[in-house]
Amino acid sequence: MSDPSASGRGAPAAADQQSGGAVQTAAPTRTTSTRWNLSPAVVAALLVALLCLGAGFVAGRVELAMVGVPLLIAAAFGWDRRPGERIQLSFSVHADAAASTAPAQGATAPAQGASVLAAGSVTTPATVDALGVRIALPNRAPLDAVVTERTAADIATHIVVGHSGPQRLLQLGARAIGADAAFVGDTADGPSLDRVVRPRIVQIRSLPLPAHLIGLTGPHPSARPGDGGEFRDVDRFQPGDRLRRIDWKATARRAQNAGELFVRRTMATSDASVQFVIDSRDDLTARVADWAALHPLPGVSSQDLAREAVGSLAGAYVAAGDMVGFDDLADPARAVPPRAGARHLHRVRRAVELTAPRGAATERVRAPVLAPGALVYVMSTFLDEQPLRLALVWRAAGHRVIAVDVLPARLTRDLPARERLALRVVELERALRFRRLAAAGIDVLVWQDADASGLPTGARDARLRELSRPRRAR
Known part of the structure; x- marks a missing residue:
């Protein structure tokens, strides 16, 4: 009956390596069986008609009884035209690659910041006079419309992909309306458009190295005698x-x-062995007032920055001939051991793309086992003690550890005085944790959003250059 669609034009990707690819068809056609229910309007008409007839009979007022007669006739006419017991609705949802960025081999979703041209359709039998369509969009109020055979048209809206990682871009639902709206069907949920969006990849100019290189061959000079250096x-x-x-x-x-x-x-x-550890137990945006909200406003979150940091640094290390690995503090089963090569880089980036908060936060009983002499990046907001404890354990084991702060710059203009005080306490606790990290010889890197050209911010680039300088052994 109708083809509600969502379309829009998004910002282009910052670089070719971060561009998304063609979006495949989300789900096949889905048929759902719903039943008919008497419309609330008809029920109200029957109640008012019976009330008027009863009041007119008791009071002996004919004009009062005549008020309820048309309502009773309309309800009887609607009941006479009632449809069958059940109704079959056929749903289909697909996404078009026309609104995404330049295609890349093996891509399944657009890059962060792009737009998607999505479309959904609902096929109904002839017993349906109208259709109530609902399109649920991320971080926005649902789009509702009532369409008939004569007024069926495209319903356009923008779906802007603002976050990376797994997410639901569109949810289609419909409700059948019978003749004269006397009967309505149950709300039927159609298929959803679920996608895993690639994080943005930024250019990295400087790469820190582990304190001791123990590989047998590679591009970096080591401290032991041998060939090639x-x-x-x-x-x-x-x-x-x-x-x-x-x-x-x-x-x-x-x-x-x-x-x-x-x-x-x-x-x-x-060569160097680099291990990336993401603390995916929380996902916070820059707006502090939305930290406890069920549906926060659109904005770059801590998980977006963590995925961007791991994807960018891992690509730079693999291009230099080093080995990279991945671990998730919230899901130990998704660990990827360190390897080298472009195929392994794709595996690591895919694991990073699938990273998302999974229920309640859990504590790791023991620290993940790392390769000897590895460089460890810990991506976290450092709002609790677990990433701090693990970083101290790895540092005590002889690894070089870099703590990456992925909490976005806080926006506090909407906070009341009491919540401002609570945020001040949280900031002081974070400062104490960073001081303990520095006292243990752990470097701290603040990863903020990149500029419009996709290049790292000046402070972050300067910090990476500082961490990349050779250090004297203590």
């Missing part, structure tokens, strides 16, 4: 040294005895 020193030939490393000039200059040889030694190269 920077110059270390010139020393006497020892059993096991390769003949091609003999430095004949140094031998001619420094040899004191016959047969004495000198070799040129270099530093070995190694």
Whole structure:
């Protein structure tokens, strides 16, 4: 009967690697059986008609009884035209790739900040005179419309993808209306348009490294002797040294005895093992008044920043030839061990895209086991003690740990005085946790939203350069 659709134009993606791909058809056609119910208007008409007839009979007033006669006739006429016992509604929902950004291989959803052209349709039998259509949209009031065969038309609205991760973009529902609205059907929920939206990928110019590189080969110079690295020193030939490393000039200059040889030694190269840990137990936006709201206003949340940070840093490390892994504090079963390569990067990013708050917060009994000498990124809002405790355990085990604060900049203009005081207490607790991290030798990186061009903010880029500088061993 109708084709309610939602369409819009979104902001373009910041870079090719963050662009979303073609959106597939969400769900096949779904048929739902509902039953007819007497309309509340007809019930009210019957009650008023009976009341008027009774009052007219008792009071002996004919004109009062005549008021209820038309209502009684209308109710009887509607009952005579009642439809069958049940009705079949056929639903279909699909999404079009026309409104998404440039396609990428294997993509299933648009990038964060793009728009989607979604459409839904409901097929009804001939016994239905009208249809009440409801389109539930994220973070907005539902869109309601009543359409008939003559007035059926497209219903346009914008669906802007403001968050990354798993989310519901559209929910279609309908309610059948019989002849003269005397009978209405139960509200039938149609299929939903569920998508996993890719996080935005930003450019990373500087990459911190672990304190000790223990890999056998890779792009980074290590502190042990080997092949392929920077110059270390010139020393006497020892059993096991390769003949091609003999430095004949140094031998001619420094040899004191016959047969004495000198070799040129270099530093070995190694790769880094990086582990990303996301604390997905909470998801908070910048507006503090919405922290306890069931449906917060649209805005960048802490989970959006965490997914963006992991996706961007993991891509940069894999491009440099390092190994990356992933772990979720809220779901230990979704851990991904560290590996290298583009295929493994896709696996890690897919695990990050599926990260979402899952029910009540739980405590990890023991810290996840990491590769020896790994660099650990802990993405959290640090509103409780669990990420702090795990970071201290990893630091005590000899890992280099970087605590990434993904809590957006707070907006407090709508808070009353009492809630401002509570926020002040929360901020003081966070400051104490960051002070304990710094005292244990853990670096802190504040990850805020990128600018309009998709590049990191100046403060974050400068902090990454500072963390990437070589450090002297204590």
